[in-house]
Amino acid sequence: MATRLPSADVEAGLLAHLNTNAEIADSRSFASSLGVPHKELEDVIKSLSAFRIVESSDITKETWVLTNEAKGYAASGSPEVQLVAAIPPEGASKGVLKEKLGDVFDIGMKAAAKNKWIGFEKGNKDLVLRKVEETKDELQEQLKRLENGEVIADKVIDDLKRRKLITKEKSIWYSLKKGPEFVVKRKILATDVTREHLKSGEWKDLEFKGYNYGAHGQPISVGYVQPLLEVRDAIQSIFLEMGFCEMPTNMFVESSFWNFDALFQPQQHPARDSHDTFFLKAPAKTTQLPDDYLEKVKQVHESGGYGSKGYGYDWKRDEAEKNLLRTHTTAVSTRMLYKLAQEKPFAPKRYYSIDRVFRNEAVDRTHLAEFHQIEGLICDYGLTLGDLIGVLEDFFSRLGMSKLRFKPAYNPYTEPSMEIFSYHDGLKKWVEIGNSGMFRPEMLLPMGLPEGVNVIAWGLSLERPTMILYGIDNIRDLFGPKVDFNLIKNSPMCRLGM
Numbered sequence: 001m002a003t004r005l006p007s008a009d010v011e012a013g014l015l016a017h018l019n020t021n022a023e024i025a026d027s028r029s030f031a032s033s034l035g036v037p038h039k040e041l042e043d044v045i046k047s048l049s050a051f052r053i054v055e056s057s058d059i060t061k062e063t064w065v066l067t068n069e070a071k072g073y074a075a076s077g078s079p080e081v082q083l084v085a086a087i088p089p090e091g092a093s094k095g096v097l098k099e100k101l102g103d104v105f106d107i108g109m110k111a112a113a114k115n116k117w118i119g120f121e122k123g124n125k126d127l128v129l130r131k132v133e134e135t136k137d138e139l140q141e142q143l144k145r146l147e148n149g150e151v152i153a154d155k156v157i158d159d160l161k162r163r164k165l166i167t168k169e170k171s172i173w174y175s176l177k178k179g180p181e182f183v184v185k186r187k188i189l190a191t192d193v194t195r196e197h198l199k200s201g202e203w204k205d206l207e208f209k210g211y212n213y214g215a216h217g218q219p220i221s222v223g224y225v226q227p228l229l230e231v232r233d234a235i236q237s238i239f240l241e242m243g244f245c246e247m248p249t250n251m252f253v254e255s256s257f258w259n260f261d262a263l264f265q266p267q268q269h270p271a272r273d274s275h276d277t278f279f280l281k282a283p284a285k286t287t288q289l290p291d292d293y294l295e296k297v298k299q300v301h302e303s304g305g306y307g308s309k310g311y312g313y314d315w316k317r318d319e320a321e322k323n324l325l326r327t328h329t330t331a332v333s334t335r336m337l338y339k340l341a342q343e344k345p346f347a348p349k350r351y352y353s354i355d356r357v358f359r360n361e362a363v364d365r366t367h368l369a370e371f372h373q374i375e376g377l378i379c380d381y382g383l384t385l386g387d388l389i390g391v392l393e394d395f396f397s398r399l400g401m402s403k404l405r406f407k408p409a410y411n412p413y414t415e416p417s418m419e420i421f422s423y424h425d426g427l428k429k430w431v432e433i434g435n436s437g438m439f440r441p442e443m444l445l446p447m448g449l450p451e452g453v454n455v456i457a458w459g460l461s462l463e464r465p466t467m468i469l470y471g472i473d474n475i476r477d478l479f480g481p482k483v484d485f486n487l488i489k490n491s492p493m494c495r496l497g498m
């Protein structure tokens with residue numbers, strides 16, 4: 001059994017040999033001449049080659065090696081021979097033989113039957129009888145010859161492969177010769193100066209190992225920002241750069257009043273039934289609605305005003321009092337615009353929100369029952385659709401989306417409304433990237449905002465851009481326990497707007 005020589009001695013042995021011999025043709029035989037495992041010599045060869053002290057060229061050979069099962073047969077005979085050997089002249093029951101031979105029994109029975117070495121009496125399939133005196137264990141022989149590295153006929157190889165007794169093993173060894181930097185004794189390069197070196201003065205003739213500037217630093221295990229939060233931060237800084245203030249969106253539970261009625265969305269609008277909206281059982285109703293403003297909203301829904309003819313239905317307070325999980329952060333925009341309207345004199349404002357909204361929708365590759373809505377709004381005198389388009393061009397160009405197209409759309413609370421499309425070079429197609437519009441006077445004037453003040457607004461989701469930027473195909477891989485951690489680890493910081 002090859003002993004473990006300190007690698008220094010193996011190195012010394014190798015260099016000394018090469019110093020006097022042109023080459024080492026076969027590292028395997030050289031290793032056994034040193035009495036060390038080939039693996040140990042291999043490590044020394046790799047390190048000496050790295051310093052070009054020796055030059056090694058690989059020699060590879062694929063050899064058939066015995067599986068552990070085959071090693072068993074090579075040692076104690078093939079299953080079929082073991083079986084026949086276990087059958088006394090009067091025969092033996094399968095049970096007894098199975099007892100004796102364990103899992104060799106089945107394989108042995110099949111092979112022995114195939115070789116017509118065994119048989120059964122008429123009508124007694126359990127008693128196994130020997131049909132031969134002598135059995136020549138060709139299998140064991142072939143396995144042994146293989147173990148000794150002898151060449152075996154292809155037909156035998158195929159048979160052994162079929163019986164899953166051999167597998168292919170690639171073995172590699174080396175031929176070696178002096179390298180351009182060959183030395184008989186490698187100078188151990190110092191990697192740092194120690195107190196001993198200084199005290200002994202040895203440092204004067206020390207040779208130092210060069211700095212390996214290409215060395216990778218210690219991988220540092222740090223936390224990773226969830227892709228959604230990464231894109232949210234990027235979009236948040238775009239809003240802040242554009243002078244927007246964040247709206248407080250920490251209240252997921254909202255009343256139908258602020259989520260729908262204040263937005264001039266009629267009470268029989270399909271979005272207001274439980275198919276689309278999660279209504280609360282408890283607390284089912286809100287009690288904190290501003291009465292005077294509520295009257296005005298009732299007014300405008302029922303009979304209009306402010307140049308509108310309204311919807312002409314009888315508006316119910318208790319419908320407006322129903323609590324729900326907000327379906328859009330526009331509910332927060334409504335509250336903020338109402339609050340702004342109470343502040344005299346009117347001051348223009350830019351607001352944004354990025355937070356969760358809830359919709360009772362069928363879950364599929366791009367839809368969950370909740371997503372993050374991004375919303376921006378500007379409230380000021382004389383704002384026009386042109387201003388909206390201008391702000392959208394500015395906002396989306398900072399997101400790296402320059403080529404925009406606008407398609408007329410409909411929202412109950414904006415008129416005119418536009419869907420926003422951008423041409424995505426990666427996907428080679430126009431992608432719908434959001435929705436927008438100018439809030440209706442029926443929404444703004446009952447709040448008490450001055451005539452002439454308009455509000456332009458737009459919205460998009462956080463999940464869609466994150467999925468596209470991170471190449472995530474299914475929204476379910478973005479949320480919750482199934483998030484692929486490596487995806488987060490290996491996804492570079494998303495570069496927006498570049």
Ligand code: FB9
Nearest residue numbers: 373414432433434435436437457458459460461464465468
């Ligand atoms: O996010 C959406 N698409 C999108 C956005 C960015 C993006 O970036 C890529 C890196 C390049 C890619 C895609 N959409 C809005 C468009 C569609 O995905 C749409 O099918 C799904 N929409 C959601 C609602 O689904 C029911 C996205 C969500 C959405 C839609 C509208 C608004 C907000 C979110 C709004 C609004 C609005 C309108 C007027 C006034 C105020 C708010």
